[in-house]
Amino acid sequence: MLDIRTLEDFHHSQNSLNTFKQCPLKFKLKYMDNINFKKDEEGYYENIETGLNFHLLCNRYFIGIDTSMGEDTKDKDKLEGWMKSLKKTIPINKDHTYLSEYTIRMAMDEVRLQANYDLIILKEDTIEIWDFKTESRKPIYRDLEKRMQTIVYMYVLMENLKLLGKTIEFSNLKMIYFNPQYEDQLIQIDYDEFKHEENHKSIKNIIDRIKEYDFQGLFDKSIYEKYCKYCEFERICEDKSGF
Ligand code: SF4
Incomplete structure (x- = not known):
């Protein structure tokens, strides 16, 4: 066992915090x-592959690379439909900055975090965090608002505005979940100072519990x-009852 708690360079992610919370x-x-x-779940890895390919195409779109696919691409028709939906939902605006597949790492006392964003859009006075989902289940606001991903992503971004050369009000940060299968059902999470403090407390609480466990x-x-x-x-x- 490697005790990652003793490693200076280990940064928690939304996944690691969520995993500890679960078990x-x-x-x-x-x-x-x-x-x-x-x-051990039928079709799980095929679906993951299509989801990963969609993320790859999204990245190409936002960095300005051709998004056409080879004839033998798996799920080509599905992916083309999803890309059409993405382009309609987020048309490129030359006045905005698109940070695609962008990672932010932060360390503040014992709160060491890493967030890997699908997309950050910098607008004049607003910042949007976009996350792309491809699961077949319909996105639900109350699930996504409480999700560890939302908590970590919004918290890390707000704490690191300087990195992006921005100063914005809490209310001008949004996180938007987009699933091309439900393009007319974007889920937008708004932010405020109270949420930011609560997010800090809940992240710190899990990190402290991991430290002491x-x-x-x-x-x-x-x-x-x-x-x-x-x-x-x-x-x-x-049959495991102990570590
Ligand atoms: S108890 Fe075992 S099977 Fe259950 S969530 Fe924890 S690691 Fe997974």
Whole structure:
């Protein structure tokens, strides 16, 4: 086990924080034991591949590279439809700056975070964070607003405006979730100072819990059972009652 808590250069992501929140054993297996397990779910990896290709095409579009695909591209028709929808939703405006596949890392005391953005759009007085989803389920505002991704992405960006050479009001930061299968159902999350403080508290709280957690001690699987059926480690952790 590598105790990442002792590493100076380890930065938490929305994934690592969310994983610990769901189940500390899963966090240990993924981030400390470095075990990668494939999900035992039919069609899961095919869908992931199409989603990754969509993100690749989005990146090409925002950095100004041709987005046409080869004839044998998997799910070509679907991807073309999704790109049409993206271009209609976010037409390029020469007065705006598009930061595609952009990473921000920050370290403030023990809060060391990394956020990988699909897209940041810098407008005159506003900043938009866009995240592209390709799951077949319909996006729901209340789920996305509370999501660790929303908390970390908005918090990190607001704390690092200087990097982008910007000064904006809290209310001028937006996070927008876009799924090309539901193009008329953009989910926009607004921001304010209160949310920012709450986000700081909830991120700090999880980081403190990770810092203090006894990963060698006894583990009560029953507390986390509701996450087991979605967990890729279910097969190896069936009879596990301890670390
Ligand atoms: S199967 Fe359940 S208990 Fe085991 S790591 Fe996954 S979520 Fe945790």
